[in-house]
Amino acid sequence: QVTLKESGPGILQPSQTLSLTCTFSGFSLSTYGMGVGWIRQPSGKGLEWLANIWWDDDKYYNPSLKNRLTISKDTSNNQAFLKITNVDTADTATYYCARIRGELDYWGQGVMVTVSS
Amino acid sequence: DVVMTQTPVSLSLAIGQPASISCKSSQSLLGTSGKTFLNWILQRPGQSPKRLIYQVSKLYSEVPDRFSGSGSETEFTLKISRVEAEDLGVYYCWQGTHFPLTFGSGTKLEIK
Numbered sequence: 001q002v003t004l005k006e007s008g009p010g011i012l013q014p015s016q017t018l019s020l021t022c023t024f025s026g027f028s029l030s031t032y033g034m035g036v037g038w039i040r041q042p043s044g045k046g047l048e049w050l051a052n053i054w055w056d057d058d059k060y061y062n063p064s065l066k067n068r069l070t071i072s073k074d075t076s077n078n079q080a081f082l083k084i085t086n087v088d089t090a091d092t093a094t095y096y097c098a099r100i101r102g103e104l105d106y107w108g109q110g111v112m113v114t115v116s117s
Numbered sequence: 118d119v120v121m122t123q124t125p126v127s128l129s130l131a132i133g134q135p136a137s138i139s140c141k142s143s144q145s146l147l148g149t150s151g152k153t154f155l156n157w158i159l160q161r162p163g164q165s166p167k168r169l170i171y172q173v174s175k176l177y178s179e180v181p182d183r184f185s186g187s188g189s190e191t192e193f194t195l196k197i198s199r200v201e202a203e204d205l206g207v208y209y210c211w212q213g214t215h216f217p218l219t220f221g222s223g224t225k226l227e228i229k
Binding site: 037046047048049052060062063064096098102103104105106107108109110 | 118154156158164165166167168171172177209211213216217218219220221222223
């Protein structure tokens with residue numbers, strides 16, 4: 001059974017760095033072809049893809065967030081991470097991680113993040 | 118970026134009625150591999166997205182066969198043969214052929 005669960009700080013202030021963790025089970029990021037992606041959704045709005053990381057440590061980022069994103073993984077502990085630097089109120093959203101096996105197939109429950117002064 | 122345009126924005130249907138959602142992309146989604154990475158997901162109220170269809174028309178194993186997907190290149194359709202109560206929510210198409218991955222703006226299905 002594949003499960004993913006996101007965790008994060010809940011609330012942070014503008015200009016801080018947002019650190020998110022995706023803890024998963026039912027698959028391994030050391031398996032050929034496997035990956036994890038991050039997607040976010042502001043309240044009541046649509047979905048925005050942020051970044052992917054694959055078993056071989058290949059990474060793809062959404063250029064719209066320029067150089068603010070860093071994705072990484074800890075294969076031994078079945079975790080993936082996303083950092084977003086210099087956050088502002090526009091980064092307020094629910095953040096999801098999802099398994100990649102060809103496509104984003106299984107999604108986590110999401111974690112709400114609020115950026116507020 | 119590939120723009121994904123979904124219509125209609127919302128649907129209000131009675132149980133048992135058919136549903137059809139259109140998704141159009143600003144570029145062809147046919148990849149160099151010969152595969153078309155057009156997918157559909159459903160987000161029920163208060164829940165995270167759930168997978169429905171991948172590569173245009175392939176249903177995930179847990180998805181009822183009243184769902185079907187079709188299309189090619191830039192025009193795609195999700196159909197539900199007979200809507201059931203559990204089908205309510207927002208349907209999104211998304212493409213995985215070109216980076217960045219992009220999503221449609223969603224179609225909200227309400228049950229009358």
